Amino acid sequence: MNKHKLLKSANNVRKSIMDMAYTAQSAHAGGSLSCVDILTVLYFSIMKINPQKPLDPTRDRLIFSKAHDCKALYAVLAEKSFFNSEKLNTYEMDGGLPGHSTRNIVPGIEASAGSLGHGLSIATGIAYAKKLDKKSQKVFAILSDGECDEGSTWEAILFAGHHKLDNLIAIVDYNKLQAYGRISEVLELEPFADKWKAFGWEVREVDGHNIDGIESILINLPFRKGKPSVLLAHTIKGYLGVKKYVDQVSSQYKPPTEEEYEKVLGGMK
Amino acid sequence: MRIAFVNTLHKLAAKNPNIILITGDLGFSVFENYIREFPRQFLNAGVAEQNMTGIAAGMAMEGKIPLIYSIVPFVTMRNFEQIRNDICYQGLNVKIVGVGAGYSYGMYGHTHYGLEDMGILRTIPGITIIAPGDPVETELATIAALKTRGPVYIRLGKAGEPLVHKIRPKFEIGKGIVITEGKDIMLLACGTMLPVALEVSDILKNKYSAKVVSMHTIKPIDDVLIKNLSRKMKGIFTLEEHAAIGGLGSAVAEVLAENCLNVVFKRFGTPDHFSKVSGKQKYMREQNGLSAKIIAGEIVKKIN
Numbered sequence: 001m002n003k004h005k006l007l008k009s010a011n012n013v014r015k016s017i018m019d020m021a022y023t024a025q026s027a028h029a030g031g032s033l034s035c036v037d038i039l040t041v042l043y044f045s046i047m048k049i050n051p052q053k054p055l056d057p058t059r060d061r062l063i064f065s066k067a068h069d070c071k072a073l074y075a076v077l078a079e080k081s082f083f084n085s086e087k088l089n090t091y092e093m094d095g096g097l098p099g100h101s102t103r104n105i106v107p108g109i110e111a112s113a114g115s116l117g118h119g120l121s122i123a124t125g126i127a128y129a130k131k132l133d134k135k136s137q138k139v140f141a142i143l144s145d146g147e148c149d150e151g152s153t154w155e156a157i158l159f160a161g162h163h164k165l166d167n168l169i170a171i172v173d174y175n176k177l178q179a180y181g182r183i184s185e186v187l188e189l190e191p192f193a194d195k196w197k198a199f200g201w202e203v204r205e206v207d208g209h210n211i212d213g214i215e216s217i218l219i220n221l222p223f224r225k226g227k228p229s230v231l232l233a234h235t236i237k238g239y240l241g242v243k244k245y246v247d248q249v250s251s252q253y254k255p256p257t258e259e260e261y262e263k264v265l266g267g268m269k
Numbered sequence: 270m271r272i273a274f275v276n277t278l279h280k281l282a283a284k285n286p287n288i289i290l291i292t293g294d295l296g297f298s299v300f301e302n303y304i305r306e307f308p309r310q311f312l313n314a315g316v317a318e319q320n321m322t323g324i325a326a327g328m329a330m331e332g333k334i335p336l337i338y339s340i341v342p343f344v345t346m347r348n349f350e351q352i353r354n355d356i357c358y359q360g361l362n363v364k365i366v367g368v369g370a371g372y373s374y375g376m377y378g379h380t381h382y383g384l385e386d387m388g389i390l391r392t393i394p395g396i397t398i399i400a401p402g403d404p405v406e407t408e409l410a411t412i413a414a415l416k417t418r419g420p421v422y423i424r425l426g427k428a429g430e431p432l433v434h435k436i437r438p439k440f441e442i443g444k445g446i447v448i449t450e451g452k453d454i455m456l457l458a459c460g461t462m463l464p465v466a467l468e469v470s471d472i473l474k475n476k477y478s479a480k481v482v483s484m485h486t487i488k489p490i491d492d493v494l495i496k497n498l499s500r501k502m503k504g505i506f507t508l509e510e511h512a513a514i515g516g517l518g519s520a521v522a523e524v525l526a527e528n529c530l531n532v533v534f535k536r537f538g539t540p541d542h543f544s545k546v547s548g549k550q551k552y553m554r555e556q557n558g559l560s561a562k563i564i565a566g567e568i569v570k571k572i573n
Binding site: 122151152159 | 289309312314315317319320322323324325326327328329330331332333335350351354355358359
């Protein structure tokens with residue numbers, strides 16, 4: 001797809017995330033921003049989906065396991081016209097969009113999540129069912145790097161490798177920061193790619209903010225026939241298209257200040 | 270009970286290709302015929318119950334009807350959060366089958382006992398909990414569970430449970446089955462304690478005539494039956510091979526208390542401490558106050 005259009009969509013999504021974070025004075029802006037380019041490429045270029053028919057059985061599925069960063073998912077779904085973007089104004093408001101994405105709360109959300117380490121199993125179950133029924137749709141799972149601490153994530157990785165689910169694509173938003181510290185300080189994941197390979201997955205790595213790079217890798221799926229695919233997307237927590245307000249543990253928690261908000265939105269115009 | 274379960278599932282799976290039995294690496298010598306006939310409808314997920322539960326949720330999203338199977342603690346406690354979030358929160362059509370209720374795995378020790386499962390699962394909105402009282406109820410419960418859309422937990426004993434029903438009773442989820450009529454006391458039993466309740470009734474027959482009821486469904490509890498049949502009784506007693514906290518006894522107590530039914534009442538369940546001993550099921554029941562003789566004695570004391 002036209003790179004300029006993808007970038008424009010990604011920037012709209014970033015702006016929506018900052019609006020939500022600022023209005024709701026919400027946490028988790030950093031991890032929402034780190035996966036914007038990945039989601040934008042998926043929803044605007046790779047996935048077979050139709051916002052007019054959100055439950056079309058022939059759609060590709062996306063399970064958003066890092067549901068605490070659902071501002072990104074809500075924003076991209078609104079940008080893709082799954083629902084009216086005014087709904088974003090209700091984020092974390094009473095009776096509005098919940099702070100962890102919830103199934104069917106708005107069109108386009110496939111699974112409720114929030115507790116880490118659940119999403120890959122659900123995606124794997126969908127992929128297994130698709131194989132049983134000889135259906136060709138793809139199943140994407142967006143994981144955080146922090147949730148790769150969870151044993152259940154590795155149970156799913158082991159299972160998908162064993163069953164050769166090449167209709168399953170995991171994408172790790174590898175921003176190297178988890179809730180209370182750097183991955184390397186809390187629980188080192190490296191050699192991360194080797195771990196996935198050892199479990200029978202075909203691995204690719206990419207700069208998670210290089211839209212062309214992400215698209216050119218995901219356009220050819222599976223990475224290898226007979227193996228599940230994983231894309232380790234090296235990202236920057238809090239990435240806004242410019243390297244401001246980024247790569248800090250605090251971006252997991254602290255809502256943007258007025259100054260940051262103005263500066264960022266000013267930079268985006 | 271597990272033979273009754275798998276034989277019933279065998280028949281149902283033949284009619285419905287969406288039924289998929291998923292095991293956490295258990296079922297040796299039980300599932301072989303099923304696997305031979307329905308290889309596509311069987312999956313061994315390995316010793317990974319959390320993933321097994323998430324996988325079942327994903328399959329249910331695609332219209333499959335998965336049943337996840339393991340020993341009670343591994344299929345209800347290890348994966349409790351997956352049951353809550355992935356299955357029940359999303360209202361998915363997954364059945365959970367636990368084998369080894371109470372002390373069925375007696376010699377294996379506490380890790381393998383199923384004593385807290387009903388208590389924890391009962392707190393989750395939208396789940397149905399069934400503990401069939403004999404092989405016939407197991408068959409009927411399996412059929413009923415698969416007719417029901419949504420999460421159902423079926424709590425089974427293991428092997429060799431006695432037959433209580435000589436003829437097939439009418440079985441409805443949420444409706445207790447009166448096994449014997451009686452006017453003095455009512456024994457409400459579930460699962461593996463149903464035959465024990467009949468033994469208790471027999472021991473007490475010269476003192477009290479006991480109405481024995483199979484309360485096979487713990488959630489939703491049959492509050493109509495409790496309300497209608499409790500009045501005029503000298504005492505109501507619940508029997509379950511489960512902690513006295515949280516299961517059938519608690520569910521019945523809630524109904525009695527909230528309806529101001531002032532009646533002598535006692536729960537017979539496992540005590541609030543870990544056993545220091547292990548042994549066969551009968552021995553463990555005796556050690557933990559769940560033999561027919563002990564229960565009968567306690568009932569007499571309670572009424573007097």
